[in-house]
Amino acid sequence: MVSVNKLVKPFLKWAGGKRQLVPLIIENYLPKNYNYQTYYEPFIGGGALLFALQPKKAVINDSNAELINCYEVIRDSVDELIDKLKFYKNNEEYYYTIRDWDREESFQDRTPVQRASRIIFLNKTCYNGLFRVNSQGQFNVPFGKYKNPNILDVAVLKAVSKYLNDNQITILNLDFQDALKNAKRGDFVYLDPPYDPVSDTASFTGYDVNGFNKDEQIRLKETFDSLDRRGCKVLLSNAYTNFIKDLYKDYKQTKISAIRAINSNAKKRGKVDEILVKNYE
Ligand SMILES: C[S@@+](CC[C@H](N)C(=O)[O-])C[C@H]1O[C@@H](n2cnc3c(N)ncnc32)[C@H](O)[C@@H]1O
Numbered sequence: 193m194v195s196v197n198k199l200v201k202p203f204l205k206w207a208g209g210k211r212q213l214v215p216l217i218i219e220n221y222l223p224k225n226y227n228y229q230t231y232y233e234p235f236i237g238g239g240a241l242l243f244a245l246q247p248k249k250a251v252i253n254d255s256n257a258e259l260i261n262c263y264e265v266i267r268d269s270v271d272e273l274i275d276k277l278k279f280y281k282n283n284e285e286y287y288y289t290i291r292d293w294d295r296e297e298s299f300q301d302r303t304p305v306q307r308a309s310r311i312i313f314l315n316k317t318c319y320n321g322l323f324r325v326n327s328q329g330q331f332n333v334p335f336g337k338y339k340n341p342n343i344l345d346v347a348v349l350k351a352v353s354k355y356l357n358d359n360q361i362t363i364l365n366l367d368f369q370d371a372l373k374n375a376k377r378g379d380f381v382y383l384d385p386p387y388d389p390v391s392d393t394a395s396f397t398g399y400d401v402n403g404f405n406k407d408e409q410i411r412l413k414e415t416f417d418s419l420d421r422r423g424c425k426v427l428l429s430n431a432y433t434n435f436i437k438d439l440y441k442d443y444k445q446t447k448i449s450a451i452r453a454i455n456s457n458a459k460k461r462g463k464v465d466e467i468l469v470k471n472y473e
Contacts, residue, residue, distance in 0.1 A: 196246045199351035203266065204259070204312065205321030206238030210384060213429065213466065214244045216448065223425045223472050228380035232424075234368035235384045236263075246355060253364040253371035256323070258311050260365040263356070265308035267363065270353035276309040277344040282317050287335045290314065294330050316341040369415050377423030385412055387431040390464065406435065413439050420471045432465035440469040 202209060210217075218241075231247035233239070236254045254260050265273050280290070290310055293299050302310075315321055318333040326332045356363075364371045368385070375381055386404035409430075419426045420443075430436045432447050448466045 196244070197351055197355065199347050200246055200355045201243045201348060201352075202238035202240055203345065203348055203352055204238050204262065204315045204323075206259075207322050208384065208387065209238045210240040210429070213448065214240045217241060217427070217429075217468070218244060221427060221446070221468055221470065223380065226380070226425065226472075228378060228425065230375070230379045232372060232375050232379055232381040233384070234371040234381075235386075237384065239263075241382055241384075243352070243355075247359070249360040251362045251364065251371065251374075253366055253368065255365070255367060257365050258307060259323070260363060261304050262308040262311050263363050265304050266349060266353050267356040267361075269305050270349055272305045273309055273312075274344065274346055274349060276305055277312060280309070280313040280317075280343050282338065282341055282343065284335045284337070287314075287317055291318075291331055291333075313343055316343045368412065372415060372419065375419055375422065375424050379424045381419055381424050381426045383412065383416065383426065383428040385409070385428075385430065387466075388433045388436050390431055390433060409436070409439065416440070416443075416469075416471075425472045426470065428469040430467050430469070432467040436467055436469075440467075443469045443471050444473075445469050 202211070228247075229249065231242070231245065231250040232252075233242050233250065234253040236242065236252040237259070239252065242250060242252060252263070280286075291314055293302065293310060311323075314331060314333070315323065317336050317338065319336040320333070321336070322333055324331070324333050355361075368383075372381065385408075388406070388409055412428075416426055416428060428440070437445065446468045448468060449464075
């Protein structure tokens with residue numbers, strides 16, 4: 193493998209973050225001897241696989257506008273972002289003041305740097321590092337009460353910024369289908385959507401206001417088919433459920449036991465079976 197900069201890594205903890213699965217994917221499940229032209233990751237989240245592979249040409253996307261704003265600000269204004277983050281304090285009252293910005297009308301007038309610093313601060317100091325909003329789109333995770341959260345990691349932010357600037361990385365804030373419109377033969381696509389819930393009560397749809405339901409999983413499978421027809425190499429991860437196994441029955445499947453990084457219920461943390469689906473050997 194080409195040498196990569198180890199400081200280029202997720203700058204946020206993200207629900208469904210792939211840190212455990214990534215080494216396994218890189219070792220066993222990428223196309224062999226394959227030089228893809230463009231790397232596509234339309235559900236980028238924390239970006240664990242992107243940052244591990246550090247492709248020179250990529251299109252990354254997520255429907256979460258606050259998340260994508262962080263990527264853009266790290267690319268365009270990292271020094272200003274670092275200066276802002278120096279002022280944040282790990283204190284409960286202060287936390288709720290910052291958290292509640294999106295309950296105020298003036299939120300529209302906040303600058304991209306202010307919004308990105310808020311998301312990074314909340315992610316490091318909120319309970320369990322998750323991004324969750326209520327039906328009105330307001331961030332609603334409580335204060336995490338951590339002793340010493342690493343609110344500002346200068347080395348990682350600078351390394352990620354350099355990576356995004358030194359390479360051809362297109363950052364989009366679209367629906368996955370639109371983000372994949374230009375994918376063509378010779379490109380590699382990694383699909384890591386919100387997972388199909390293992391049981392209805394285990395349903396976890398805390399990513400943004402629009403839940404990812406069964407119809408969305410079916411729309412994604414149709415997109416997988418379209419990418420396959422276009423000649424892209426496609427890899428998908430999801431929960432190992434009967435629904436997903438059946439949906440992708442025409443493709444190669446592998447069952448993986450993985451440890452879920454984030455589960456809001458501590459008792460349910462632990463091994464969750466996952467599935468990898470691909471359209472290549
Ligand atoms: C499982 S997470 C991705 C985790 C990521 N691979 C990582 O390592 O952190 C799924 C992501 O899909 C995004 N998402 C949900 N619906 C979407 C849609 N229709 N189009 C694009 N992104 C969407 C969510 O905002 C979330 O960040």
